[in-house]
Amino acid sequence: MIRISASCLAKIEIDGKYLVGLNKRRFKHGKKVYTPFGGAIEFYESARPFLESLGAVFENGNDIRIEIPEEKIPEFERWFYQRKDREISPYRELREELVDEEYALPDLPPNAFDFRYLKTVKERHVTDRPGQEGKLTQRYMEIYQIDFEPKYIEILRNSLEKPDTRLRLVSVKEILAGITDDGIPIGTNCRPLTDGKI
Secondary structure, three states: OEEEEEEEEEEEEEOOEEEEEEOHHHHHOOOOOEEEEEEEOEEOHHHHHHHHHOOOEEOOOOEOEEEEOHHHHHHHHHHHHHOOOEOOOOHHHHHHHHHHHOOOOOOOOHHHEEEEEEEEEEEEEEOOOOOOOOOEEEEEEEEEEEEEOHHHHHHHHHHHOOOOOOEEEEOHHHHHHOEOOOOOEEOHHHHHHHOOOO
16 A cells, blocks of 8 residues: 655745745644645545545545555546546635634635646655654645735735744745755755746
């Protein structure tokens, strides 16, 4: 069995840097690490019979965080890359994180930003996600360019100035180094945001 983790990640650029936040789950376990905004892609119920036919063991609700036999990966990928019967927008995750969890924005109507799918990055690694530590994981990260309306950029800038903020703007150099200039780790899932810039 191999763990599959599919996520949508938001590439939010402000003043030539990338907006990231302290990972909530790891923060609760006493570990500080900056990661992109976004999270697990959810599948629609219409996809459940297909995923069950792969022998999927579901990790949490409708999240595409599952375990399947390794030989089923090609079937999973054929389904996944069709971008049907699952989320294909970062809106739900952005609203949850920036409004409901971080209180960085007072609201987030759908017209507050434009988004554009950029690419899917696939990589395999051993996860350190609390509760799943040590599991070999095939990650599928869908990267979306997010362009906020000017009003919301200003609100985010103000949120960055709050003393208790868990938001941060990081440079390409910091992302590639995997650590902020003042020593806080940056998750490897930030690297796809940089498009290979140096």
